[in-house]
Every structure is written in C-alpha cells, then in structure tokens.
Amino acid sequence: KAGVTQTPRYLIKTRGQQVTLSCSPISGHRSVSWYQQTPGQGLQFLFEYFSETQRNKGNFPGRFSGRQFSNSRSEMNVSTLELGDSALYLCASSLGDRGPLMNTEAFFGQGTRLTVV
Amino acid sequence: GENVEQHPSTLSVQEGDSAVIKCTYSDSASNYFPWYKQELGKRPQLIIDIRSNVGEKKDQRIAVTLNKTAKHFSLHITETQPEDSAVYFCAAGLPYGGSQGNLIFGKGTKLSVKP
Numbered sequence: 472k473a474g475v476t477q478t479p480r481y482l483i484k485t486r487g488q489q490v491t492l493s494c495s496p497i498s499g500h501r502s503v504s505w506y507q508q509t510p511g512q513g514l515q516f517l518f519e520y521f522s523e524t525q526r527n528k529g530n531f532p533g534r535f536s537g538r539q540f541s542n543s544r545s546e547m548n549v550s551t552l553e554l555g556d557s558a559l560y561l562c563a564s565s566l567g568d569r570g571p572l573m574n575t576e577a578f579f580g581q582g583t584r585l586t587v588v
Numbered sequence: 589g590e591n592v593e594q595h596p597s598t599l600s601v602q603e604g605d606s607a608v609i610k611c612t613y614s615d616s617a618s619n620y621f622p623w624y625k626q627e628l629g630k631r632p633q634l635i636i637d638i639r640s641n642v643g644e645k646k647d648q649r650i651a652v653t654l655n656k657t658a659k660h661f662s663l664h665i666t667e668t669q670p671e672d673s674a675v676y677f678c679a680a681g682l683p684y685g686g687s688q689g690n691l692i693f694g695k696g697t698k699l700s701v702k703p
C-alpha cells in the first residue's frame with residue numbers, strides 16, 4: 472500500500488512569488504490535512520479537506536489556501552510569499568470517518584521543504 | 589479553540605532510564621490523543637494513541653496515560669535506548685466537524701538518550 476506522497480520535496484522561491492504544493496493521500500483516505508512545521512513552533516494546523524470540501528481551518532492568513540480533487544489528492548497554495556513562510560509543509564491523510572471511530576490515525580507525507588529568499 | 593501545551597521541550601536521559609513527556613489540552617470535547625515520533629529528517633510517525641474512554645494504554649516499552657478531569661496526558665518510555673532519540677509530539681483531536689482541525693499538536697519534545 473503506497474504511503475502519502477508529497478511533491479516537490481524541495482522548493483526555493485523568491486519573496487512575492489506564489490507556490491503550489493501537492494499531496495497524494497493513501498488510497499481510500501478521504502481526509503487530507505496540511506501542517507506547517509518550523510523549529511520551535513511544532514506542527515501548526517493550516518486546514519483540512521474532506522470530500523473536496525474544506526472542513527476545518529487554522530489561524531493562517533488568506534494567502535494560504537488549498538483544495539481537494541475528486542480523487543482526494545490535495546494542493547495547497549501560498550501567494551505573495553514572505554521570508555517567514557520558509558518551513559517544512561506536511562500533509563497527513565486519514566480515513567476522516569464521521570462515524571463511531573471518529574478520529575483515526577493520520578499518516579504523514581515526507582513533506583515539502585520551502586525556502587523563501 | 590483547542591490548545592495543547594507540551595513539556596519539557598528538551599529531555600536528556602541515560603540509556604536504560606525512563607522518560608516522561610507531559611501534555612495538557614484545553615478543550616474538554618477532545619476525544620483522541622495520539623503521540624508521534626519524528627526522527628531527524630523523517631516524517632512524524634504514530635507510536636501510540638489513546639481515546640477519551642480509556643485511562644491508560646501500553647505497548648511494550650511505551651505507555652500513555654490520560655486524565656480527562658485534569659485535561660492532561662503523558663507519554664512514558666521505559667528502558668530507553670539510543671534509537672528512542674527523536675522529537676516527540678503529542679496531539680489532541682476534536683471530533684470531526686469541530687471548530688478546529690482534527691489534530692492540534694504540541695510544540696514537541698526533543699529526547700536524547702545517551703549511551
């Protein structure tokens with residue numbers, strides 16, 4: 472069973488540019504969450520998508536956006552990049568079931584390392 | 589919204605000793621508490637989790653305890669080994685549809701096990 476795949480692994484962008492990151496979840500998983508990881512700040516929640524709809528959103532500015540396609544693949548976009556956006560961006564997929572299991576295990580991708588110069 | 593505090597931020601132990609990492613959460617509606625281990629340059633991986641209807645769970649050298657009244661949960665690693673060295677993250681999960689994401693993480697604990 473293939474794991475969560477994120478592309479690209481590394482990106483270098485200039486301030487003011489925009490960037491799109493991609494995440495392919497485990498087959499059968501319908502929930503994809505995105506996190507920003509920086510030293511000392513841990514994993515900060517960006518947003519979660521389930522069945523092509525944004526179900527939850529963290530406290531990030533509107534420059535951060537995302538979407539999910541019918542095959543559950545997800546993309547996140549950051550516009551007007553700032554130096555402070557340099558981070559490891561992780562996505563995690565899970566079943567996302569609303570049934571009795573409620574929360575289920577989240578599997579992380581390897582991440583995309585974004586450097587803004 | 590949910591907030592998770594994790595302590596300590598760094599922990600150094602001798603091989604064979606025990607390590608304890610503690611987390612507190614703010615939203616009493618949280619019902620799922622996983623722990624993730626992240627080795628240097630690798631993705632976070634689940635090592636153990638506990639749900640709100642259980643007070644304690646053990647898996648070999650790793651155990652997690654949950655005190656719902658006090659809203660805190662802890663990770664216990666016994667007989668530590670050098671390969672336990674990593675950053676450990678606790679998280680709290682609200683039922684789906686809550687006002688925040690399904691997992692809110694603490695800031696992590698860097699565990700170093702000295703041979």
